[in-house]
Amino acid sequence: MSNSIEIPFSTTLMVRDTCLCLHVQRAARALARLFDDALRPAGLTNGQFSLMMSLNRPEPPPMGPVAALLAMDQTTLTAALKPLQRKGWVKVMENPRDRRGRLLSLTTEGKAVLARALPIWESTHAMIDGKLPDGSVARLRQDLQALS
Amino acid sequence: MSNSIEIPFSTTLMVRDTCLCLHVQRAARALARLFDDALRPAGLTNGQFSLMMSLNRPEPPPMGPVAALLAMDQTTLTAALKPLQRKGWVKVMENPRDRRGRLLSLTTEGKAVLARALPIWESTHAMIDGKLPDGSVARLRQDLQALS
DNA sequence: TCCATTTCTATTGATATCAATGTATTTAGT
């Protein structure tokens, strides 16, 4: 006996259509592929581009605020820095004011890589802008910001 | 000599504020954490919940369409199925009509796990809905769909 | 039928992601 616990197919369709988490994950994967493809000639992934761009500041930031800006776990940032350090694009140094902390900065070569990637970002982003209805991109950004 | 190639800080701020890819990745990470936390008592991550829900169909689907539905690489789906198979929640069988292919289905226990997770999804989603302005969630879904 | 092409999936290698945990350092309270 024992009726097995079943979710109706109609519920499945409802969840698929309405789940915001699923929709965001889908879009995240699709956009990541799009930017990864575009940025490949520059030797960067979309995540590496965003991370390095966030390090292009007058003063080298510590890790915590950078992780918060990117809405990622601090351990994820530690891992993401590894390949960039290996390539000599990012420098991680001890914070003289707080020896627990690290300060992150782009190397000269890192800045050059980022500068070569920038026009690719611009054209890719313009392409997306063009494909979406006018104004929807700005609206989308606002809505997304409310989630993170 | 050689002036190093620098991107102005103002450009960095512009990219940070406008990059749709970054905004989507940020929201994706934040939402993933939120649902992962909520679903943890059910033993599922947000991705596993979405995948298993997409398998709750009258007829077991092959892998290709499932990967397309989730907008993920086919190799990602292969990997994502591994832990679910190990736990006995998903069954992967050869397609008798096409011996290259596989058919994916939930086991009885898988269906039970999914059924226990459903109320968690409902309450978590309702919580998000409540925190966002009226109507913005539906609009957001539409905009995201245009991207994937 | 035979063969080239296409389709469907798996494997490998690299990076991304987070939970759990540990270590070193700073801060705050006394």
Next chain:
DNA sequence: ACTAAATACATTGATATCAATAGAAATGGA
């Protein structure tokens, strides 16, 4: 100054993600 608590990162282990590649089976054209 001393100590407990908080803070900033790193490490480990598991899963997620995709590119490149390879294998097997189906399909289509001659």
